[in-house]
Amino acid sequence: MLISFKRKEAISLILYATLSSILGLTLLYYINTSVIINMDISYENLFSFIVILVYTFIFHKIFQEKIITISNNFILEKEMHIIEVIGNSNLKDLEKINEGRLYGIVEDIRGLVFIPYLVSNGLTSAILFLGGVIYLFHLSASSSLVFILFIAVFVGLYQLLNRINLKLTEESRINNEKYFQYLRDLIGGFKEILLSQKKKKKLVDQKLFENREHGKNLEIRVSNVFLIGNLLGSYGLWLLLGLISFLFPILGLMSSEKIVPYIIALLFISGSITALISLQNYAVKQYVSLKRIKSFTEELSALSSDPSQLTQTHLTTDFKNIQLKDLSFKYPTSEFGIKPINLTINKGETIFIIGGNGSGKSTFLKVFMNLYRASKGKIVLDGKPVLFEDNQYRELFSAIFTNNHLFSEHYEDYDVKTNKEYNVLLKKVKLDSIIEENEDVSNRSFSKGQSKRLSMIYALLEQRSILVLDEWAADQDPHFRKYFYEELIPELKSQGKTIIAVTHDDVYFKYADRVIKFEYGKIVKDVYTKDKPTLVDLNIW
Numbered sequence: 168m169l170i171s172f173k174r175k176e177a178i179s180l181i182l183y184a185t186l187s188s189i190l191g192l193t194l195l196y197y198i199n200t201s202v203i204i205n206m207d208i209s210y211e212n213l214f215s216f217i218v219i220l221v222y223t224f225i226f227h228k229i230f231q232e233k234i235i236t237i238s239n240n241f242i243l244e245k246e247m248h249i250i251e252v253i254g255n256s257n258l259k260d261l262e263k264i265n266e267g268r269l270y271g272i273v274e275d276i277r278g279l280v281f282i283p284y285l286v287s288n289g290l291t292s293a294i295l296f297l298g299g300v301i302y303l304f305h306l307s308a309s310s311s312l313v314f315i316l317f318i319a320v321f322v323g324l325y326q327l328l329n330r331i332n333l334k335l336t337e338e339s340r341i342n343n344e345k346y347f348q349y350l351r352d353l354i355g356g357f358k359e360i361l362l363s364q365k366k367k368k369k370l371v372d373q374k375l376f377e378n379r380e381h382g383k384n385l386e387i388r389v390s391n392v393f394l395i396g397n398l399l400g401s402y403g404l405w406l407l408l409g410l411i412s413f414l415f416p417i418l419g420l421m422s423s424e425k426i427v428p429y430i431i432a433l434l435f436i437s438g439s440i441t442a443l444i445s446l447q448n449y450a451v452k453q454y455v456s457l458k459r460i461k462s463f464t465e466e467l468s469a470l471s472s473d474p475s476q477l478t479q480t481h482l483t484t485d486f487k488n489i490q491l492k493d494l495s496f497k498y499p500t501s502e503f504g505i506k507p508i509n510l511t512i513n514k515g516e517t518i519f520i521i522g523g524n525g526s527g528k529s530t531f532l533k534v535f536m537n538l539y540r541a542s543k544g545k546i547v548l549d550g551k552p553v554l555f556e557d558n559q560y561r562e563l564f565s566a567i568f569t570n571n572h573l574f575s576e577h578y579e580d581y582d583v584k585t586n587k588e589y590n591v592l593l594k595k596v597k598l599d600s601i602i603e604e605n606e607d608v609s610n611r612s613f614s615k616g617q618s619k620r621l622s623m624i625y626a627l628l629e630q631r632s633i634l635v636l637d638e639w640a641a642d643q644d645p646h647f648r649k650y651f652y653e654e655l656i657p658e659l660k661s662q663g664k665t666i667i668a669v670t671h672d673d674v675y676f677k678y679a680d681r682v683i684k685f686e687y688g689k690i691v692k693d694v695y696t697k698d699k700p701t702l703v704d705l706n707i708w
């Protein structure tokens with residue numbers, strides 16, 4: 168079963184639902200027996216009726232509150248589980264997960280808010296229905312057998328309708344995932360779309376319109392199927408009432424004095440029958456959501472590392488050297504790979520990594536920082552081999568990737584507003600004229616260059632030993648780029664920072680201690696710049 172309530176909670180829920188339903192049925196029994204059958208109309212009976220009513224109200228309230236708490240805990244558990252599984256994923260595997268699908272699942276989880284309503288009304292209606300049927304049998308067994316036969320035919324019909332709806336609802340969810348993907352393209356690629364009427368027409372007028380049109384049609388079909396179910400349910404009930412009132416006495420299935428209490432009881436449980444029918448709509452949707460969440464988490468769990476396997480993180484603040492021994496990597500989905508690398512990187516070195524597009528610079532950095540698991544070879548930190556599961560090694564690095572992500576918050580221990588160093592760094596990366604002291608930058612948008620400078624501030628505030636920059640300077644203007652190479656890098660170097668930067672700015676190569684060149688995933692040159700003031704001396708190309 169998809170919902171796994173704890174046993175104790177399930178028992179207490181059934182108990183509460185049973186009690187509150189029994190009290191509801193007692194009300195019916197009381198009115199039927201005292202007013203209709205015994206004609207006993209008195210203040211005492213009114214008083215007893217009100218007492219039962221108050222108890223019913225209190226029990227129902229307690230029951231509903233319990234359901235609300237349990238269901239919301241269940242939703243929270245599902246949300247946290249998905250977040251935890253994502254947090255434990257490997258980079259390479261997480262990159263395979265489509266963002267649209269993720270947002271679709273988030274929507275599925277949100278949709279679970281109907282669970283309290285579904286469980287509480289479902290349980291109460293089911294118990295009321297069962298109790299009502301027992302009472303009907305008590306009034307007339309033969310008529311109740313016909314009634315049960317009627318219900319059995321309806322349940323069969325509903326199963327059929329539900330199967331159709333399950334399919335339609337699943338299709339609707341997949342269609343919604345596509346919708347999120349298109350929306351992401353529309354917002355993320357807005358500039359490109361503004362430049363191309365063809366793109367805009369295709370995405371907005373065609374894809375998005377078709378998607379929404381299809382979504383609307385699916386919703387209409389789902390609603391129509393439910394409508395058929397609802398109409399069959401309510402008119403079937405009227406048919407049954409007609410048969411009991413007019414046909415059963417003629418056929419001798421029921422004595423005339425039983426007809427009125429029987430019809431009142433039937434009308435009473437018709438409420439729970441109608442509720443059970445309309446709850447099917449929600450039940451199908453919740454079922455589809457739970458099924459999708461389950462398969463998504465199972466898929467992600469299979470990709471995730473077991474957190475218990477990860478070594479305890481405590482900040483590694485320093486190192487002497489990192490050796491890469493025959494380190495290689497291969498993408499499973501492409502021919503490209505990093506050829507075995509043998510390299511020693513010493514603390515304090517400034518290393519520039521160069522190479523043509525697609526030569527493997529970024530891939531190398533990810534393997535080097537242990538974000539991708541190396542296919543072969545090993546990383547050795549100060550003489551000790553580093554495992555992929557070793558979180559501690561990763562703590563050595565601050566990195567700004569080519570497609571840097573500017574976090575809405577920095578998630579570190581310091582408070583930016585009261586941090587003196589933050590304000591110094593704002594000046595240092597020349598953002599002080601753009602960002603005011605103490606300004607909340609979470610809702611602002613920045614140019615690529617500015618956002619990378621802000622990322623640099625956050626990276627430096629982390630105070631890690633190694634700063635990794637993937638084409639960081641490429642998005643900066645010439646003045647700032649000059650300042651970056653000629654002043655910022657030497658200053659960071661003088662502070663003992665190890666800098667590894669992917670760059671194409673050959674005029675500034677002299678500011679590195681060492682230039683490493685990649686070609687087709689292989690290191691083809693590894694040159695120290697000392698005493699080589701010009702590019703010709705460096706002979707790197």
Ligand SMILES: Nc1ncnc2c1ncn2[C@@H]1O[C@H](COP(=O)(O)OP(=O)(O)OP(=O)(O)O)[C@@H](O)[C@H]1O
Binds near residue numbers: 500
């Ligand atoms: N996730 C991936 N799956 C499969 N192949 C990939 C993946 N990421 C990159 N590649 C391939 O690996 C090769 C090297 O890419 P990489 O980004 O490492 O090169 P790069 O030198 O950093 O290039 P650039 O200067 O253009 O950023 C390319 O052929 C690229 O298509």
